[in-house]
Amino acid sequence: MLHTVNKSSFERNSLQSCVNIIDDSSVILLIEDGVISATNNTQSSIVSDLASQGRVYALQGDLEARGISSKVADNIKVVDYAGFVDLVVEHGTPVSWV
Amino acid sequence: MKISIQVNEGPYQHQSADTAYQFAKAAIEKGHEIFRVFFYHDGVNNASRFTVPPQDDRNVVNNWADLKNADGSDIDRVVCVAAALRRGMLDESEAGKNSVEGNNIHPAFRISGLGQLIEAGIQSDRLVVFGD
Numbered sequence: 536m537l538h539t540v541n542k543s544s545f546e547r548n549s550l551q552s553c554v555n556i557i558d559d560s561s562v563i564l565l566i567e568d569g570v571i572s573a574t575n576n577t578q579s580s581i582v583s584d585l586a587s588q589g590r591v592y593a594l595q596g597d598l599e600a601r602g603i604s605s606k607v608a609d610n611i612k613v614v615d616y617a618g619f620v621d622l623v624v625e626h627g628t629p630v631s632w633v
Numbered sequence: 634m635k636i637s638i639q640v641n642e643g644p645y646q647h648q649s650a651d652t653a654y655q656f657a658k659a660a661i662e663k664g665h666e667i668f669r670v671f672f673y674h675d676g677v678n679n680a681s682r683f684t685v686p687p688q689d690d691r692n693v694v695n696n697w698a699d700l701k702n703a704d705g706s707d708i709d710r711v712v713c714v715a716a717a718l719r720r721g722m723l724d725e726s727e728a729g730k731n732s733v734e735g736n737n738i739h740p741a742f743r744i745s746g747l748g749q750l751i752e753a754g755i756q757s758d759r760l761v762v763f764g765d
Contacts, residue, residue, distance in 0.1 A: 541648075541649065541652075541765075566652060567648045567649065567652060568648075596655070597648075616656055616658070616659035617659045617662070617663055619656055619659065620656065620660045620663050620665065621663075623660075623759050623761055624634055624665075624759070627759065628759045629761060629762075631761075631762040631763065631764060633641075633764045633765055
């Protein structure tokens with residue numbers, strides 16, 4: 536299953552809640568302010584395990600809009616909107632964590 | 634693939650209205666069909682025909698109104714009636730029914746009920762929710 540997270544983990548606990556509850560086949564797409572959790576920062580550890588398994592994506596346009604494209608943590612896959620659509624097609628209707 | 638979209642936030646307030654539009658556009662470009670866009674909660678403000686942003690800014694309302702499927706077929710843009718009425722968003726029919734002068738729903742959108750959201754969920758292969 537696909538989970539989209541649109542809040543920074545400095546703002547809300549939605550990413551942590553999402554990580555706590557998802558099953559082994561789920562993937563996470565970070566969008567909007569959620570992409571802040573894709574960077575190397577004090578909250579990176581929330582998704583680092585999942586990222587090492589190739590299960591964390593971040594939306595390119597939202598990284599660029601925030602000037603953090605060059606700070607994306609290891610193993611996080613950067614996708615554009617077309618990639619977002621592909622994830623929805625592949626994994627089914629997403630759960631939107633807001 | 635048949636995809637429907639739910640938009641829960643108004644334009645220029647939160648990014649989700651823009652994200653939803655960009656997603657819809659990308660889906661169409663990839664050959665998918667947008668079956669319906671359902672505007673719920675503050676998302677009903679995406680349907681205001683009085684929206685006049687500065688000339689160098691995107692026009693979110695017109696973007697939605699101009700969005701078409703790849704085969705040229707129109708996209709069903711539905712505004713939740715209860716969410717719209719309590720926010721002062723009325724079409725001609727609702728204005729008449731409620732004895733209110735004037736109306737502000739863009740002609741590319743139509744007012745209907747939550748049943749349309751449920752139906753979109755049933756009829757579509759995917760339902761993607763954008764909100765705050």
